[in-house]
Amino acid sequence: MFTNMVHALWQQFPTINRKLNDLTQYLATTVHSGNAEIDQQVTGLLTSGGKLLRPGLFYMFAQLGPVQDAKRQRAAAAAIELLHVATLIHDDVLDDAELRHGQPTLQVRHGNKTAIYTGDFLFTSYFDEILKATDSHAEIQSANDIMRFILAGELNQLALNFDPQPTVTDYLTEIEGKTARLFGFAMKFGVAISKGTSSEAKVAQQIGIALGMAYQIRDDILDYVANPSTATKPVRHDLREGVFTLPLILASQNEPDWFAQRLQDQQHLSDDAIQTITQRVIDSNGPKRAEQLAQQYTEKARSLIATLPEPLATQLTALVSQLLVRHA
């Protein structure tokens, strides 16, 4: 019997859906830390029915080139998801996030120490899969570059946390490093592994970055507008951690003094302060104005997608419509 373990998003694309099913089973075999309990936890994270967005987008672009090597593609797709999950694990250690896909995070169950080394361990699994996916020194280098880019983005974000006068430019740089670049890498890598042209690789990366920017902005909007009682992730979490995202930044442009006063020296905001600030962000149309910027990135992605050959262009257009849902 065929059991579909993959997110409903992919059911409209039977080939990709099948590959992601294979990938899910493969991912379960990639983790061998020598500690059965940790392996089980990590396998749970890797196969828990997340959207597998980055590997899915990788597979879509891996259709472009002439070389179709299923094993190398699977290793590359696995690498991308492993890197994503490794950074999530370290992100959870840091943020004391209590929910990730609605389950207790690794460090809640096993302590910070274990979670840090587990994330580290997954970085080596990432490189293992990269080395299975490609013999090209340049591609291995670019796989290391993307990891460095993401981590520099995280360090950059930390340096900006609790900055009482956050700017749109800082925010955009931050989310490019944290999210958009990995989208860009996943799609570019799809072209590279299938030996597509370098101009296809370039367009793929540009689409990925635009898509990733729109995706992250919408996620940050959701953090302000989501209903705490139905959300699967903790809400108002960014604000609590001193991460001031686009809705707040845009709202604060209307009344910089009001926001600067409340964010000044607030290493950790009280629940009351969080409620007051959240309401002010919404009243000042922060989410709506952030949505306009998300829309610009979405349009950029769409117009680049239109230059791609069929059926990829139509498939991606459909996917983007479902993925990038307006929240404001």
Added chain:
Amino acid sequence: MFTNMVHALWQQFPTINRKLNDLTQYLATTVHSGNAEIDQQVTGLLTSGGKLLRPGLFYMFAQLGPVQDAKRQRAAAAAIELLHVATLIHDDVLDDAELRHGQPTLQVRHGNKTAIYTGDFLFTSYFDEILKATDSHAEIQSANDIMRFILAGELNQLALNFDPQPTVTDYLTEIEGKTARLFGFAMKFGVAISKGTSSEAKVAQQIGIALGMAYQIRDDILDYVANPSTATKPVRHDLREGVFTLPLILASQNEPDWFAQRLQDQQHLSDDAIQTITQRVIDSNGPKRAEQLAQQYTEKARSLIATLPEPLATQLTALVSQLLVRHA
């Protein structure tokens, strides 16, 4: 004017000393996280006059083969030190160690979050240097394998922490992963980069592992016998963290019940308990008996070193005598 920034240990070998001086300056240029303050901190760690033991041993074995490419050797030596420092940074986050080479650790100054991402960032610097050092897929793979081995060792150690009946076998497996394998890798990599023979590489690795085992056991003995008022690292630190090392394990073989009772369910031992247990370990000749095992590994290393060509054999023999000083 020539300023020697390298530990006195290396002054007896002018060629190695010069290479390590170059390396120290080179290491200062390898860290570019985009955050000046972090770069400065990490550069401090990399160039603070530590023994540079692993790169030094790498350089000694890199004399063996016929290919002498100074740039590739320097990149390989840098990689080895970067991996070592990255794991130290994550180790410090975990252990709340307050001293490392007598200076406040990164996370004391900048918080756990920054230290975790800085360690992660250094892993990418490690791979950058590995990719500069070699084009060989097999060598890149072995560089990833050693990182995985170290992290599996750390995870393994965590799983065994606070185990009230620790065994010698568990301990030896643990320190092999945590310390000895990187020594083995450094020396084997020296042979590989200089294109020595595969049998030379094998002997180099065996010497490295034996040396690393002896070195770690002696370090663990020191944790029991060092005088807290003169030590540059915190003493009785392992015991405090639930890491039960060889002196305690061997002492507990004499009176398993006494130790099992005191270690049972002791997530964190009181200062009094630590003092009582430490005294009992010393009274039961735990350090002396651990020293005997260290001596066995030292002898194994010495007899393998004797099979090496001159002047390497004589140089290494001298180094081992100075490095592996008896503490009990």
